[in-house]
Amino acid sequence: MKFSFRPSEGVFYELFTKAAHNLVRGTDLLLELALPGVNVQSVSERLVEVEHDSDEITHELYNKINSTFITPFDREDIYRLGSLLDDVMDHMEAAGSLIYLYGLTDLPSLPRELHEQVNVLDQCAKITAQAMPRLKSMKQLSDYWVEINRLENEGDRAYRMLLVRLFSGEYDALTVLKMKEVADELEAACDAFEHVANTVETIAVKES
Amino acid sequence: MKFSFRPSEGVFYELFTKAAHNLVRGTDLLLELALPGVNVQSVSERLVEVEHDSDEITHELYNKINSTFITPFDREDIYRLGSLLDDVMDHMEAAGSLIYLYGLTDLPSLPRELHEQVNVLDQCAKITAQAMPRLKSMKQLSDYWVEINRLENEGDRAYRMLLVRLFSGEYDALTVLKMKEVADELEAACDAFEHVANTVETIAVKES
Amino acid sequence: MKFSFRPSEGVFYELFTKAAHNLVRGTDLLLELALPGVNVQSVSERLVEVEHDSDEITHELYNKINSTFITPFDREDIYRLGSLLDDVMDHMEAAGSLIYLYGLTDLPSLPRELHEQVNVLDQCAKITAQAMPRLKSMKQLSDYWVEINRLENEGDRAYRMLLVRLFSGEYDALTVLKMKEVADELEAACDAFEHVANTVETIAVKES
Numbered sequence: 001m002k003f004s005f006r007p008s009e010g011v012f013y014e015l016f017t018k019a020a021h022n023l024v025r026g027t028d029l030l031l032e033l034a035l036p037g038v039n040v041q042s043v044s045e046r047l048v049e050v051e052h053d054s055d056e057i058t059h060e061l062y063n064k065i066n067s068t069f070i071t072p073f074d075r076e077d078i079y080r081l082g083s084l085l086d087d088v089m090d091h092m093e094a095a096g097s098l099i100y101l102y103g104l105t106d107l108p109s110l111p112r113e114l115h116e117q118v119n120v121l122d123q124c125a126k127i128t129a130q131a132m133p134r135l136k137s138m139k140q141l142s143d144y145w146v147e148i149n150r151l152e153n154e155g156d157r158a159y160r161m162l163l164v165r166l167f168s169g170e171y172d173a174l175t176v177l178k179m180k181e182v183a184d185e186l187e188a189a190c191d192a193f194e195h196v197a198n199t200v201e202t203i204a205v206k207e208s
Numbered sequence: 209m210k211f212s213f214r215p216s217e218g219v220f221y222e223l224f225t226k227a228a229h230n231l232v233r234g235t236d237l238l239l240e241l242a243l244p245g246v247n248v249q250s251v252s253e254r255l256v257e258v259e260h261d262s263d264e265i266t267h268e269l270y271n272k273i274n275s276t277f278i279t280p281f282d283r284e285d286i287y288r289l290g291s292l293l294d295d296v297m298d299h300m301e302a303a304g305s306l307i308y309l310y311g312l313t314d315l316p317s318l319p320r321e322l323h324e325q326v327n328v329l330d331q332c333a334k335i336t337a338q339a340m341p342r343l344k345s346m347k348q349l350s351d352y353w354v355e356i357n358r359l360e361n362e363g364d365r366a367y368r369m370l371l372v373r374l375f376s377g378e379y380d381a382l383t384v385l386k387m388k389e390v391a392d393e394l395e396a397a398c399d400a401f402e403h404v405a406n407t408v409e410t411i412a413v414k415e416s
Numbered sequence: 417m418k419f420s421f422r423p424s425e426g427v428f429y430e431l432f433t434k435a436a437h438n439l440v441r442g443t444d445l446l447l448e449l450a451l452p453g454v455n456v457q458s459v460s461e462r463l464v465e466v467e468h469d470s471d472e473i474t475h476e477l478y479n480k481i482n483s484t485f486i487t488p489f490d491r492e493d494i495y496r497l498g499s500l501l502d503d504v505m506d507h508m509e510a511a512g513s514l515i516y517l518y519g520l521t522d523l524p525s526l527p528r529e530l531h532e533q534v535n536v537l538d539q540c541a542k543i544t545a546q547a548m549p550r551l552k553s554m555k556q557l558s559d560y561w562v563e564i565n566r567l568e569n570e571g572d573r574a575y576r577m578l579l580v581r582l583f584s585g586e587y588d589a590l591t592v593l594k595m596k597e598v599a600d601e602l603e604a605a606c607d608a609f610e611h612v613a614n615t616v617e618t619i620a621v622k623e624s
Contacts, residue, residue, distance in 0.1 A: 065621065066624060075621060075622075076618065076621075076622075079618065079621065083614075098576075098579075101576070101580050102580065102583060160302075160305070160306075160309065163389060164309050164310065166385075167310060167382050167385055169382060173381040173385075173589040174585060174589065174592070177385075177589075177592065177596075178583050180385075181579060198291075202284065202287065205273065205274060205283060205284075205287065206283075208274060368510075368513070371514075371597060372517050372518065374593075375518060375590050375593055375594050377590060381589040381590065384590070384593065385593075388593075406499075410492065410495065413481065413492075413495065414491075414492075
C-alpha cells in the first residue's frame, strides 16, 4: 500500500460531507412513505441502494485512513465518525424495509407520531450535512450539536407518545409489535445522529 | 473563555459526587412508586425535575473540562464518566414517566420483580455516590466496582424472572408490552451503572 | 502486586484464543438445542458453566493487564477486546437460558430462522478462534473481519425474516414475545462478534 506523506486532509472532510448528504437521500425516501399511493416496494429498494452507497463511502474512508500518513485528527475518531454515520443509514434502511416486509402500508394510515419521527430525522440529516464541512475550520460546530440534542429530545417525545398510542388498544397485538419494530429503528437512527454529534463534540474538545 | 492555569481538580470530584447524589434522589422517587396510594403524576413530575438537575450538572462538567488547562485525568474519561452518570438518570426518568403515561398504577399491584429491580438501582446509586469522592485518592475503588458487578447480576436475574412472569399468561398482551417497556428502562439504568463502574475501573487501570 | 518488567506478550494472545475457543463450546451447546429429544435443562446448565469459565478468563486477562509493565498493544484495547469476547458469551448464555425458562422446546419445533441464527454464530465463533492467535503477527486479519461482516449481514437477514414469520399470525402473541427475546439475544451475540472484529481492525489500524 502506498503512503502519501503530504497531508491530504481535504478528502476526509469531503467523505464525511458525502456520507451526510447520503443520509439526506435516505430521509427523502422515508418522507416519500407518507405520500398517498406510494409504491412501498420501490422506496424500500431505493433505500437499500442508498445504504450500499453509504457502505462504499465508509470503506473509501477506511482505506484513506490506512493509506494516509498524517490525518487531520486522531485516526480513531475519523474511524468512529465514519462508522456512526453509517449506523444512521443502517437504521433508516431497516425501518423502510420493515414497513415493506410487514405490509404496514396496507393499513389506512400510519400513526402521526411515526411521521413526526421521520420529520425529526430529516432535520437531523440536513443540519448534519451542513455541519460536516465546518469540521475543517472547527467553527460554529456547537450550534450544530446543541440543535441535534434538541431534535433528539423531540424525537424521544414522538417515540414515547407513539408507544402510548400503540399500547392504547387501537391496534391488535401483532400490528403493535410490527409498528414498534419500525419505531425502534427510527429511534435508533435518531440516537445514532446524536452519537455523531457527540463524536464531533469530542473531537472539538480535543482540538481546543 | 478564560482558562485557569492552576489545577482545580477538586471541582471535578465535586461534580461527579453531585451527579451521583442526584441519582439517589432519583431512586428515592422510584421507591415512592411502590407506596400505597402514591400520586404517580407528582412522582413522575419530580423525576423530570431531578433529570433536569442532572443535565445541568453534566453541562457544568463539560464547561469545566473545556475551560480547565490541567485535568485530574484524561478529559475524554471525565467526559465519558459524566455522560454515563447522566444516562442512568435518563433511564430512571423514562421508567417513571412510562409508569405514569401507560396508567400502570391502575393495576392492583406491580409485579414483585419490578420492585426488586428498583431496589437494586437504589443500592447501585448509594454505593456510586459513596465511591465518587474516592476518585481523588484512587483508593478502595475496586470494592465499589466489584459490588456494582454483583448488583448488576442481581438486577439481570430480577429482569429475567420478571419476563418469565409477564409471558406466563397472567396479564393481557398490551399490559405485558407496557410493563416490559418499564422493565427495559430499569434494566438499562442498571447496565448504565455498570458502565459507570467500568469507566472508573478503566481510569484506575490507566493511573496505576 | 508484582510487576513483570520483561514483556510477556504471549499470555495475552493465549487468553484471547482461550476466550474465543470457549465461545465455540458455547455455540456447540446452542447447536445441541436443535437435536430431537434434547435435554434443554442440561444444555442450559452447561451454558451457565461455560459462561463462568468465560468470566474467569476475562478476570485473568484484567489481572494480567494490571500486573504487566509492557503490553503488546494499548491496555485499553486489550481490556476492550476481552470485555467484548465476554459479551458474546453473555448473550449466548441468555438465549439458552430463556429457551429453557420460557419452555419454548415444548413447541413442536423452533422456527427455521432461529436455527439459522445459531449456525451463523457457530461460524463466527470458529473463525474468531482461528483469528485470535494471528493477533501476534498482525497478518491475515483482514480476511477475518471481512468474513465476520459478511456473516453478520447473514445473521441480520435471518433475524429479520424470523420477525416477519413471528408477526405473521402463525403463533399467539405471548409465544411471539418469548421467541423474540431469544432471537434478540442471538442477534446481540452476532453484533458482539462484529464489535470484536471491529476492535481487532482498530488495533491493526493503529499498529500499521
